[in-house]
Amino acid sequence: MYCLQYGGYMGRILTKSGIAAGRACELRALRTLIHGDWGTAPLPPPQASLVRYRARHSALASLHRLRLARAVVDVASLPLLWSHAWRSSGGTGEPPADGLAWLQGYLVDNPFLNVGAERVLVAVERTLRAQYLGRMWQARPDLLVRGPDGAIEALELSSARSPLSNRSQVDTMVAINLLVMSGLDMPETLRQLPHRVIICTLDDYREINVSMERVVAREILGNIATWLDGLTPDTAQPAPSLDTCSGCSFRDTCAFALAVDPAVTESTVVDVPVAF
């Protein structure tokens, strides 16, 4: 028996990141998404680039929550907000000044809500879940807004320079978002409205509408469910590599990880410079 049962649905709650990690290594998917086992190896310390990414998202979430509460946010309050976001994201030392300057520019530009003042903020990083195909799916859009035409839009803020480069992951994200936006945890009044998913790029303020027809979303989710249904200890393929194993919580006991490189069982940090 390889499936856990949680309140009528099978296995773990399915998120875009959990599915992406499972796609990278089916053995990991079998353990996490089917067995519900998260492993024991501690997470490696985050790369500096990841700390910056998290800090920027955390600061934006705080900023938007203040806006949702109709609080007055001025430039003078941003250093404290940025400093808190930096530390809570694992940053050490002085918060980088370029990050604060970027945040100040974002506050002034208000790029994604200031569409003719017609977009209304509904929620910030709200967790939405829905049961479908016997599984529980979950998304946490960065912003939920009421669009100019009354549609509910999930805005996913992206630091990536090419946010569509991994189309499979984007499609998974969109399909789950569309499902949960029409799903059980959404207030009835919002559930009935049209839904959109938009990727908003943080460096050049682009908006990329990645919405899809529900029939396409259903097919994507169906394919994921079928893939999971077929995972057993006999069929799940390990895909060890330095990249996949170094962040996997099974790396301390996984024979495949050890075969790739014994050093992978220790915290592996590969830092790469990124534009911020």
Ligand code: SF4
């Ligand atoms: S340690 Fe590597 S091979 Fe083993 S389950 Fe994790 S990602 Fe897969």
